[in-house]
Amino acid sequence: MEAIETVDKDHALVESIIKSYGGALASLVPILQDIQSEYRYLPEGSLRQVASSLGIPLIQVYGVATFFKAFSLKPKGRHQCTVCMGTACHVRGAGLVVEELERNLKIKSGDTTEDMEYSLETVNCVGACALGPIVLIDGEYYGHMNSAKVGKMLKGHEKKSAKTGKAREEKATGAKKPMKKPAKKSKGAGKARPKAGKKK
Numbered sequence: 324m325e326a327i328e329t330v331d332k333d334h335a336l337v338e339s340i341i342k343s344y345g346g347a348l349a350s351l352v353p354i355l356q357d358i359q360s361e362y363r364y365l366p367e368g369s370l371r372q373v374a375s376s377l378g379i380p381l382i383q384v385y386g387v388a389t390f391f392k393a394f395s396l397k398p399k400g401r402h403q404c405t406v407c408m409g410t411a412c413h414v415r416g417a418g419l420v421v422e423e424l425e426r427n428l429k430i431k432s433g434d435t436t437e438d439m440e441y442s443l444e445t446v447n448c449v450g451a452c453a454l455g456p457i458v459l460i461d462g463e464y465y466g467h468m469n470s471a472k473v474g475k476m477l478k479g480h481e482k483k484s485a486k487t488g489k490a491r492e493e494k495a496t497g498a499k500k501p502m503k504k505p506a507k508k509s510k511g512a513g514k515a516r517p518k519a520g521k522k523k
């Protein structure tokens with residue numbers, strides 16, 4: 324039952340993305356981009372749906388989905404870790420950074436951790452050569468990277484994303500810190516204590 328509900332929800336979501344572009348064939352790339360940003364990859368069912376809604380052969384949708392490196396047909400991790408292997412970064416030791424990340428995350432470049440937390444990949448030149456070697460996590464630049472800094476970078480990023488995730492959740496749910504109840508006044512509170520007199 325739950326599975327059917329999920330399929331319906333996914334179908335409705337993809338349909339709304341397609342509709343937001345007026346179902347135009349020229350919008351195939353942005354449609355796929357939006358689907359990918361929802362699911363962190365392009366599920367097969369969504370590609371079929373796009374093909375049938377736009378009235379084009381599935382192979383055409385696959386052609387675009389496999390042409391651009393930004394698209395993935397495999398589920399991706401919650402965090403995308405990308406190492407620049409362009410010439411400037413490579414000569415400054417980007418290869419060692421990749422090896423250290425592979426050791427830390429226990430995956431090979433191009434793979435995703437079992438808990439779906441991290442995906443690791445390499446790219447060529449991200450356009451900030453002076454800061455090389457560069458690692459990008461979820462679009463955030465970590466420059467002058469070396470293998471000794473990798474562990475600290477991963478921990479720091481996790482902490483930061485946990486904080487922003489919590490803040491986002493609080494904003495979405497409107498959850499606020501519970502207000503402190505005013506302390507109850509005890510019966511005698513505020514009254515002047517009778518002076519201790521001598522017993523007669």
Ligand code: FES
Pocket residue numbers: 407408409410411412413447448449450451452453455457
């Ligand atoms: S080579 Fe790495 S940013 Fe240009």
